[in-house]
Amino acid sequence: MAKIQVFGHKNPDTDTVASAMGAADLLAQQGLETQAVAQGKPNAETQFALDHFGLEALPIIDKAETAEVVLVDHNEAAQSVDNLADVQVYGIYDHHKFAFENATPLYITAKPWGSVSTILYYEYLQAGLTIPAKIAGMLASGLISDTLLLKSPTTTDVDRKALPELAKIAGIEDLDGYGLAMLKAGTDLSTRTDEELLEGDAKSFTMGSHEFRIGQVNTVDIDDVLARKEGLEKAIKAAGYEDFLFVITDILNSNSKGLYIGDAPEAIEAAFGAKLENDVIDLPGVVSRKKQVVPPLQGQF
Numbered sequence: 401m402a403k404i405q406v407f408g409h410k411n412p413d414t415d416t417v418a419s420a421m422g423a424a425d426l427l428a429q430q431g432l433e434t435q436a437v438a439q440g441k442p443n444a445e446t447q448f449a450l451d452h453f454g455l456e457a458l459p460i461i462d463k464a465e466t467a468e469v470v471l472v473d474h475n476e477a478a479q480s481v482d483n484l485a486d487v488q489v490y491g492i493y494d495h496h497k498f499a500f501e502n503a504t505p506l507y508i509t510a511k512p513w514g515s516v517s518t519i520l521y522y523e524y525l526q527a528g529l530t531i532p533a534k535i536a537g538m539l540a541s542g543l544i545s546d547t548l549l550l551k552s553p554t555t556t557d558v559d560r561k562a563l564p565e566l567a568k569i570a571g572i573e574d575l576d577g578y579g580l581a582m583l584k585a586g587t588d589l590s591t592r593t594d595e596e597l598l599e600g601d602a603k604s605f606t607m608g609s610h611e612f613r614i615g616q617v618n619t620v621d622i623d624d625v626l627a628r629k630e631g632l633e634k635a636i637k638a639a640g641y642e643d644f645l646f647v648i649t650d651i652l653n654s655n656s657k658g659l660y661i662g663d664a665p666e667a668i669e670a671a672f673g674a675k676l677e678n679d680v681i682d683l684p685g686v687v688s689r690k691k692q693v694v695p696p697l698q699g700q701f
Contacts, residue, residue, distance in 0.1 A: 402468065403433045403435055404432055404469060406436050406469070407436070407438060408471070409480065410603075411440050411599060414542050414582075415516055415517055415545050415546040417438055417442055418541055419515075419517055419519075419539075420436040420473075421436045421535055422524075422538065423520060424470075426523055429529045436458050437458050438460055439462065440460060441457065442457050445583065445586025448582050449537070449538060452537065453534045469489055470490050470493070473493070475494050475496065475498055476496075478603075479604070491509075494509075511558075512556070513558050514550075514555045515559065517538075517539040517542030517543040521543075531569055533569055536567075540567050543562060543563050544583070548618075548651055554690060554691050583651050587619045589617065589619065597625070598615050598639075598644070598646055601615060605694060605698075609701075610642060611641075611643065614647065615645070615646045617648055620650065626680065629680070632659060633659070636661045643663065644660070645660050645668065645693070645697075646660075654685060655683070657682055658672075658680065659679055660679055661679060664700075667700035672696060
């Protein structure tokens with residue numbers, strides 16, 4: 401049987417890596433030959449989870465190496481492998497809006513839940529399969545990451561039910577302690593360059609005639625990140641992006657500020673009901689790019 405590579409979006413986050421691992425194992429238990437891979441190195445938060453559960457980082461690819469693939473945590477070509485048009489998509493597990501076109505039928509599991517890790521937990525249950533402890537640990541980590549320990553507005557009751565069950569399988573005794581330690585591991589930004597900060601969790605979106613790049617970073621002190629504002633702006637301009645919105649999120653207080661460089665400031669201000677001051681806009685209560693940043697911006701185009 402031909403092997404199927406399973407992978408998430410470019411600049412993988414914890415839910416992306418966890419769901420690639422989970423989907424590959426789930427499908428393997430159902431008789432498929434799979435390989436979980438990633439489109440980039442794990443970030444500090446993901447590495448914390450991998451180390452905690454004694455797992456190696458996934459092999460890194462920029463092009464699919466199998467005739468069939470499974471996509472997790474994304475479905476848009478711009479966020480996928482460079483040769484997506486040349487391979488057949490066997491299936492998708494996602495929790496984002498859909499912008500996917502395909503010429504052949506495929507398996508799609510899409511739910512408006514807080515993480516793809518949550519979706520996979522229930523896929524295991526539905527199939528009557530056992531979740532390996534280390535996979536359960538990564539799925540719990542992905543769920544924690546995408547919902548900010550169940551504090552994000554993307555969190556659903558389904559996520560709240562799944563997380564303690566995954567933690568139990570994984571042997572996580574202090575769920576809040578583990579979750580906070582993992583999230584904080586991703587906020588040590590001192591060793592990261594301006595380019596790494598901007599691109600570490602960035603995605604591209606087409607909005608009207610504009611190509612938006614929206615990056616996000618988690619921190620425990622927004623002012624520490626904004627102290628690097630001059631360097632960040634230089635890096636954005638050097639990269640040549642038409643519109644770049646960099647969302648800086650305080651994970652302890654559930655607030656953000658946005659650094660914007662582009663030619664649509666009126667749209668930014670209208671979307672968030674606030675004024676840009678020296679290229680920075682306050683985003684009180686905003687923590688989710690998917691639910692609180694992209695939709696209001698899209699509504700302006």
